[in-house]
Each structure stands twice: as structure tokens, then as C-alpha cells.
Amino acid sequence: MSLLDVAQVDFAYGRGRAILSGLSFVVEEGETVGLVGESGSGKTTLLRLALGLQRPSGGTIRFDGAVLDPGDRSSMRQFRRQVQVVFQDPYSSLDPRQKVGAIVAEPLRSLRVSGDHRRMVEQALDAVGLDTGMVDRYPHQFSGGQRQRIAIARAVVCRPRLLLADEAVSALDLSTRLRIVELFKSLGHTMSLLFVSHDIGAVAALCRRVLILEKGRIVEVGDTAQVLSTPQHPYTRRLLDAVPRLAFGETP
């Protein structure tokens, strides 16, 4: 049984045009999967469906074998503990009025997780390479890369089984991006990761498998090294030609 199982999913906003069509893929427990596509291809929409924030117009999404039902509040609360997300912008995603400790503890409070929250926050900060003494500081006292570490600490504090990352390194400068990619790599040892990015270099460094999304359809899936070295679909070839290849080291 796969951890996340997206089967024949279609989606449209309201009565609008199809945004996602016939999408099928899985993310296995412990796997790191990249999702690459141009702006507007439907990446964020797909993540919203995987988070249960939107309901598919057709098809099903299963998490750990159970169909995701955004209308079922108690199963959604269980689910939210297991699936967390990191967004692109480390500036707008953190509440400037809250101290780091409160920000990172927020999922523990809202999901009513029992246990020693202070200790869990310290463990999460430690996991993302931040000093635990930073709990009493405010987001504006940190750089973009550190803020993204805070956002990642908040996402991992309740030890999710699946982490969704939506362009989570795209707003960072190159050297910071490399360090955050390394952080995701280390987190990938303890959780599954669906890493959405138009940054093929970051995907190559992080993800063993990659899905290529064009206008809401998956046009290519495969081993990242293979897809990047011998792309089969013309859209993948165009994407690779258009994106500067960054020196991210070896594919895993």
C-alpha cells in the first residue's frame, strides 16, 4: 500500500476549465518524489488536493489506504498530523507578531497533540539546524534561509509521515538554496517528501523519482537521473532547455 495514492484525479475550479486531468501517481513510504512543471501547470492545485483543502472533481486520493474526505473532520484532523506543507515564501508564511517558539508549536496546539510541546519544538529546531535558544526571538530577526528553517521546523514538529514542499527553495539565494536542499535531504531519511519545484537542479539533487506536469497532465514519470539525461517527452526537453542547469552535485 502506498502512502499517497493519487488515482485518475481530475480537478476544475468551480465550473471553470479542467486544471488537472487524469492524474495518477504514488508516493511510497520514505520516498522523495519531485514534481516539476511550468508556472500554471497545476502544481499548487495538486498540493491543495493532496492536503485535503480541495476535493477532486473526479478520481480519488488515498493516504495510507484511506480515501481523503475533506468533509470528514475527525479523519482530517488525524490526516493533518501526518501531512504537512512548506510554502515558498519564508517572509509571508510566518506571523511577525509571534515568537519562534510559538510559531513552531502552532501545529501541536491546533492539532491538539499531547506531550511536552517545549521539548518537541526544541527537537524540531534541532532537526532543522537552528539553535534551540532562538525560541524567544521574532521572525524579523532572521535571514530568509533561517526563516525557511523555522517554517520547516513548524512543518516537522508533529513528525508527519509526508512533507509537501511548494517551491520551498525557490525564493532563496543559491547558497542558501543548496543548504535547504541538504536539509530536505536529511529530513527525507525520516519522512516521505513530495517536492514541487520548477528548479530542476534542486529536484535532481533531492529526488530519486520525478513527475513532469504539463497543463494539468503528467507527461513523464521516471528515475530523475534518467528523465534528466534522456527525456522522452518534448515538453520535458523544452523544460530542460529553458532552465539553467545548476551545479547541485550528483543525483541520488
Ligand SMILES: Nc1ncnc2c1ncn2[C@@H]1O[C@H](COP(=O)(O)OP(=O)(O)OP(=O)(O)O)[C@@H](O)[C@H]1O
Ligand atoms: N482559486 C482559483 N480559481 C480559479 N483558477 C485558479 C485558482 N487558483 C489557480 N487557478 C488557475 O489554475 C491553474 C493552475 O494554477 P496553479 O497555481 O495550481 O499552478 P502552478 O503550477 O502551481 O503555478 P505557479 O508555479 O505559478 O504557482 C492556473 O491557470 C491558475 O490561474
